[in-house]
Amino acid sequence: MRQLFRTLPILAVIAALAVGLVAGPASLLAADHxxxxxxxxxxxxxxxDINDVYxxxxxxxxxxxxxxxxTNPAAGALTGQLGxxxxxxxxxxxxxxxxxxxxxxxxxxxxPTDSSGQQAYRLKVKGNGPNISGVTGQLVDLDGQxxxxxxxxxxxxxxxxVSFLAADFDCSTASNFFTGLNxxxxxxxxxxxxxxxxxxxWARTMLGDQQIDRMGRPAINTVFIPNNIFEPAGSEPSxxxxxxxxxxxxxxxDFRNEVVDTLEIFxxxxxxxxxxxxxxxxPDVLTVDFGSSAGFLNGRRLxxxxxxxxxxxxxxxxxxxDCVSNDSAFSGTFPYLAxxx
Amino acid sequence: MTLRKILVVALLGVVALVGxxxxxxxxxxxxxxxxxxxxxxVAALALFQSRVERDANAINLTVLAQLYARRSRETGNVEELxxxxxxxxxxxxxxxxxxxxxxxxxxxxxxxxxxxxxxxxAHRAQQLDPRLGALGLVGDVLxxxxxxxxxxxxxxxxxxxxxxxxxxxxxxHLYELEGDLEKAIRQTERAAAAGLDQGAxxxxxxxxxxxxxxxxxxxxxxxxxxxxxxxxxxxxPGYWPAxxxxxxxxxxxxxxxxxxxxxxxAAAVVPRPEVMVALGDIYSINxxxxxxxxxxxxxxxxxxxSPGVYDRNLALYEADHGDPEAALAxxxxxxxERRDVYGYDTxxxxxxxxxxxxxxxxxxxxxxxxxxxxxxxxxxxxxIWLALGDNRSAITDLEAALELNPHFxxxxxxxxxxxxxxxxxxx
Numbered sequence: 001m002r003q004l005f006r007t008l009p010i011l012a013v014i015a016a017l018a019v020g021l022v023a024g025p026a027s028l029l030a031a032d033h034x035x036x037x038x039x040x041x042x043x044x045x046x047x048x049d050i051n052d053v054y055x056x057x058x059x060x061x062x063x064x065x066x067x068x069x070x071t072n073p074a075a076g077a078l079t080g081q082l083g084x085x086x087x088x089x090x091x092x093x094x095x096x097x098x099x100x101x102x103x104x105x106x107x108x109x110x111x112p113t114d115s116s117g118q119q120a121y122r123l124k125v126k127g128n129g130p131n132i133s134g135v136t137g138q139l140v141d142l143d144g145q146x147x148x149x150x151x152x153x154x155x156x157x158x159x160x161x162v163s164f165l166a167a168d169f170d171c172s173t174a175s176n177f178f179t180g181l182n183x184x185x186x187x188x189x190x191x192x193x194x195x196x197x198x199x200x201x202w203a204r205t206m207l208g209d210q211q212i213d214r215m216g217r218p219a220i221n222t223v224f225i226p227n228n229i230f231e232p233a234g235s236e237p238s239x240x241x242x243x244x245x246x247x248x249x250x251x252x253x254d255f256r257n258e259v260v261d262t263l264e265i266f267x268x269x270x271x272x273x274x275x276x277x278x279x280x281x282x283p284d285v286l287t288v289d290f291g292s293s294a295g296f297l298n299g300r301r302l303x304x305x306x307x308x309x310x311x312x313x314x315x316x317x318x319x320x321x322d323c324v325s326n327d328s329a330f331s332g333t334f335p336y337l338a339x340x341x
Numbered sequence: 342m343t344l345r346k347i348l349v350v351a352l353l354g355v356v357a358l359v360g361x362x363x364x365x366x367x368x369x370x371x372x373x374x375x376x377x378x379x380x381x382x383v384a385a386l387a388l389f390q391s392r393v394e395r396d397a398n399a400i401n402l403t404v405l406a407q408l409y410a411r412r413s414r415e416t417g418n419v420e421e422l423x424x425x426x427x428x429x430x431x432x433x434x435x436x437x438x439x440x441x442x443x444x445x446x447x448x449x450x451x452x453x454x455x456x457x458x459x460x461x462x463a464h465r466a467q468q469l470d471p472r473l474g475a476l477g478l479v480g481d482v483l484x485x486x487x488x489x490x491x492x493x494x495x496x497x498x499x500x501x502x503x504x505x506x507x508x509x510x511x512x513x514h515l516y517e518l519e520g521d522l523e524k525a526i527r528q529t530e531r532a533a534a535a536g537l538d539q540g541a542x543x544x545x546x547x548x549x550x551x552x553x554x555x556x557x558x559x560x561x562x563x564x565x566x567x568x569x570x571x572x573x574x575x576x577x578p579g580y581w582p583a584x585x586x587x588x589x590x591x592x593x594x595x596x597x598x599x600x601x602x603x604x605x606x607a608a609a610v611v612p613r614p615e616v617m618v619a620l621g622d623i624y625s626i627n628x629x630x631x632x633x634x635x636x637x638x639x640x641x642x643x644x645x646x647s648p649g650v651y652d653r654n655l656a657l658y659e660a661d662h663g664d665p666e667a668a669l670a671x672x673x674x675x676x677x678e679r680r681d682v683y684g685y686d687t688x689x690x691x692x693x694x695x696x697x698x699x700x701x702x703x704x705x706x707x708x709x710x711x712x713x714x715x716x717x718x719x720x721x722x723x724x725i726w727l728a729l730g731d732n733r734s735a736i737t738d739l740e741a742a743l744e745l746n747p748h749f750x751x752x753x754x755x756x757x758x759x760x761x762x763x764x765x766x767x768x
Contacts, residue, residue, distance in 0.1 A: 080380020
């Protein structure tokens with residue numbers, strides 16, 4: 001009878017742990033969208049994985065600012081880890097005085113999924129404001145001044161991931177890998193007077209005291225932090241997890257060399273532009289003036305082709321596009337994201 | 342009748358026995374329980390099949406392959422691995438240096454028991470991308486083929502992976518093979534808890550519970566064993582090894598009716614040889630000979646449908662119920678690729694059935710060389726000693742088997758008791 005489980009494919013299963021939990025589907029799509037070093041999604045749970053952060057002036061109301069974070073690659077379709085993590089805190093952070101330390105924050109906590117498949121949540125802003133309560137899949141609108149929603153949406157990201165991994169952007173075969181995939185998202189709209197002038201914003205996920213993932217600008221971790229296509233595994237140790245757990249206020253100290261290394265591949269060693277660009281890219285926050293409706297590098301709107309912008313910057317004009325543009329039907333009104341597929 | 346017709350008849354025969362209320366309500370469906378949902382692999386497969394139709398790029402194909410592989414583990418159906426292999430080879434045709442695809446291929450080959458190919462492929466994956474932990478799979482294949490030192494060496498390179506449940510489970514398996522069952526259980530408990538902490542769901546989470554079910558069964562802790570199998574079923578309803586595990590526990594407790602129910606549920610998911618032999622054994626004991634025969638017949642059919650995957654099961658089946666010469670041939674050819682503890686055990690038992698006790702002893706000694714404490718091994722060893730006239734050694738091994746688990750098998754535990762009485766009377 002002991003033989004019963006000799007051919008239980010212990011190998012295939014353990015291997016699957018290698019491929020699944022360790023480097024499985026989630027890591028293919030993992031965050032920013034590839035920031036964990038192929039071991040597990042940050043924190044081992046794809047719900048803690050931040051895909052993208054957006055910050056823009058509301059197209060429906062120029063007095064309003066909009067912050068969006070998308071999480072959980074493919075909305076957990078591959079990992080089975082659906083929705084938002086009930087023990088995590090999802091945070092928007094803002095630096096208003098230019099020192100890359102958070103001066104303002106908004107924190108969202110979710111309850112476990114209930115029998116109807118929804119999660120109740122509470123959003124709390126620093127200061128004396130009240131908790132805002134909601135349920136996933138529904139819009140919260142407080143007198144038209146503050147709006148919140150959380151749930152499953154079409155993933156707004158567009159990128160030719162296949163070509164990126166091949167380090168070969170061929171316009172004739174380019175396609176948006178993220179078409180048809182969903183994501184979780186939190187959309188938070190508020191009077192922009194709360195964050196006036198030029199501010200730096202970013203998002204992070206916390207489990208207790210531990211920061212699991214964080215993101216400001218698109219693709220910083222993916223492109224600059226080893227290991228990546230420029231500094232593949234084996235060339236030097238990975239710092240992806242360190243980056244995910246890091247704080248913008250320490251980015252120059254901790255990661256300046258990595259960004260410089262990558263930029264020098266294209267600009268040449270000693271080129272002063274490298275230093276200038278590095279100082280733009282680090283600390284990893286989205287700098288935005290909500291008083292302007294302009295897009296990236298002023299914040300990030302949903303349809304902004306950040307990949308093209310960053311490709312041109314990083315490669316010194318050698319590559320200027322991944323030949324993929326937005327194919328999602330965004331809305332000009334809250335919550336702006338396209339509905340889930 | 343063609344093989345396929347026989348299979349259909351056999352399956353219908355089995356499924357017809359399953360009453361309406363016995364099947365889990367939503368086999369493989371998705372329904373959240375608290376924050377531990379069951380992954381909907383079928384839906385994910387559909388999503389990625391349509392993505393591949395739209396754009397058969399290397400990533401979509403690799404993810405599709407991984408989903409087929411996951412489905413195969415969930416359902417026990419090894420044929421899904423063939424679909425996985427097709428998809429991932431197509432991915433590699435486009436991107437020959439894509440590490441995740443290479444590792445996926447290696448794990449698919451291992452699942453199909455193509456161990457030599459799996460090993461080469463896993464090494465290539467490791468070279469392509471050391472982040473992926475391909476050395477873990479390398480180690481697993483080496484364990485399967487009996488190179489335990491090589492496995493340790495491969496696993497040692499993974500030691501830096503913090504808190505990895507996968508690594509802990511691998512070490513637990515080595516402890517188990519070396520006979521330290523208590524340590525294996527503790528380590529697996531830790532691995533299971535860490536996995537759940539890290540959000541493991543579905544089959545990945547359920548698998549750890551099944552390992553604990555198995556380990557506890559080995560040491561005769563039926564209550565804990567059954568609790569673990571039930572926990573596995575909560576994590577993945579219809580998970581066939583957990584259903585079979587509950588059948589095994591029911592058998593050990595003497596509740597044959599319940600055992601049949603569980604085994605039939607497992608067989609309805611997938612009529613794997615382990616399950617069909619167990620069913621056949623219980624039917625035999627109950628005197629339901631026609632059903633026993635049908636169940637046993639399925640073993641040969643299934644084994645032929647997936648050549649190589651079930652040879653070990655088939656060899657033991659032939660030794661116990663069929664043609665010992667066939668058992669020997671299967672055991673010997675199996676040893677060519679897998680010179681592990683259970684490969685030698687299978688060979689030893691085939692020799693035993695052919696009354697070649699000297700050869701049996703030599704093979705059994707190889708099987709026991711790590712010190713594995715498994716009632717099946719100890720029973721086989723005791724029987725061989727008895728046949729050789731070494732009553733003392735027979736008593737030692739038979740007592741050890743029954744002390745671990747006095748109900749390790751519905752038939753052979755009793756045989757072990759009879760042999761023990763005999764050995765004592767001679768001594």
